[in-house]
Amino acid sequence: MAAKRRYWLMKSEPDVYSIDDLQRDGSTSWEGVRNYQARNFMRDDMREGDLVLFYHSNTKPPGVVGLARVCSSAHPDETAFDANSPYYDAKATSENPIWQLVDVQFISKFPHPVGREDLKADSALEGMLVLKKGMRLSVQPVEPHHFERVVELGNPRGKN
């Protein structure tokens, strides 16, 4: 039986890497995650084909701006080996790279970005992880019904 597709949310600061950057690049390695829980999601739980809500954080307004797809299995984050990278980690070695990532591929930019305020205002999204106070995981799972609802909000019918 095929593995069930999972849904995720990945945060990026648009000043660092935005949905437009992903659209331009087509796909990218999700570099720089230096949190074990977030790494574990990428390393242990993500599968090729999983769908991702692309979230802009630390910007005005924060929110989900588009969709992406996981397009690789986990592999070492090479930036950990690069002494000139902001993501350098002296403890990372080729035997034990410590940090791993997946590649993600651009799917779409929402015609209607779903701001954090919109997410909070929608009763169907109650309990969504990203809305929890103090939640700062940059890679986090999303429940299927939450995922579908956000996609609806981002692609409104009968508008535009």
Add this chain to the structure above:
DNA sequence: GCCAACGTTGGC
């Protein structure tokens, strides 16, 4: 710019 919440580090 502020600051609450969180994760990590390191002394003990």
Add this chain to the structure above:
DNA sequence: GCCAACGTTGGC
């Protein structure tokens, strides 16, 4: 193993 101090995240 505890926990205070510190650095970071990220909404506001």
